[in-house]
Amino acid sequence: MGEPVKILYFSWIRERIGMGEETISLPDSVRTVTDLLTWMQKRNDQFAHALEVPDIIRVALDQEHTEHDDPIGTPREIALFPPMTGG
Amino acid sequence: MGEPVKILYFSWIRERIGMGEETISLPDSVRTVTDLLTWMQKRNDQFAHALEVPDIIRVALDQEHTEHDDPIGTPREIALFPPMTGG
Amino acid sequence: MSATPNIRVQPEDFNQTIEIEKLTKGRADIGAVTTFIGLCRSEGESLNALELEHYPGMAEAEVTKSAQEACERWPIDGLTVIHRYGVIKPGEQIVLVIATSRHRDAAFDGARYVMDFLKTNAPFWKKEHRIDGKTGEWVDAKESDVDAKARWAKS
């Protein structure tokens, strides 16, 4: 397990998971963004529902957009959110 | 000679000719916009100076832009002006 | 046509807030408002004022024509164009274009289309009055304005 990292959830991902923020340690097996989403999905039914279409989930590492095959690295903050609808 | 027609001059064409408006009859030989400019140039030195580069002169017939090979027709109002610089 | 344009050619200044309100007040179906304001620039501090001459009647007609074309081409809900004439000082407003629409693409395209066509087709001419009192030059037309109009050619 790595260092504890803050995870933020937004929009309907936050609603489905039932919380906006948590601090957890990720298993060493989580090396890429895709690994993170796959691992998250298995945590419980709420996560499974929130992340049921992983392709559309956006993941930011330290407030920077990523692609799903990017390495996770050692961020202080991870955010999961759906496609953006601002403007 | 045709019916008298109002001719308007704008911008530096007006200044070089020394008047903004006149009403004249055009000779029957003036059939196109190019004919008009050629005839105008020969009227006096002021017109020759104002129209010395006929390619850039814009001619409107009844407030509609024309090309130089357009027929003159029988407009009530003709305007001569340089390229526009509004906006 | 999606909207009837409001066109004014006048010596008076204008207030973009009031003009935007006229297009948006009391309706909640407009999602996008694009506004363009053209200002009188000083040219290296040498300009005292611009004098704008226009061809009354044809100026309104040409602006109206380009505004109507924009309304036919894009789903525009409201379009206002105000162009001033007379003596205008550096920093003062010359032209206002407002296009409103449900969506931003139509509002951006409509406003820019009107500006591009107005520049080359509407009979206005600018003469410079210089600070040193010299009779100024008439402003030259720009080739780039002709190019700008060409970008709207339909392929």
Added chain:
Amino acid sequence: MSATPNIRVQPEDFNQTIEIEKLTKGRADIGAVTTFIGLCRSEGESLNALELEHYPGMAEAEVTKSAQEACERWPIDGLTVIHRYGVIKPGEQIVLVIATSRHRDAAFDGARYVMDFLKTNAPFWKKEHRIDGKTGEWVDAKESDVDAKARWAKS
């Protein structure tokens, strides 16, 4: 870079006249001001309000990034972006972009570029509150917004 953008993410409404004045007052070298305002639309009268959620910190950072890119790409003299969050009623303002430049092309391109990138890259999400009191839906992202961003790809 031609200008340092002014970026604000706030719940409060904004006044475009005041924001334009901040960019133009006291200088006469600006010839073009393009303003975009995004408004909250009612959807067939069924919408009571939009609730805008944002990711504090990253929202500002992403808007700043697109604004800086615009300032690098075009000769922009001033660029202001204000994006609201919280509950916004139909007809109210959501987002403001102002780009000023000597010439209109840079002002138009800069404002539109920021809007196109803001739409797909800035972490904001809209939820509908319906008039009938039902918990609304989260607004779906639009494919057309991804397409809009693609038009700025350099060839």
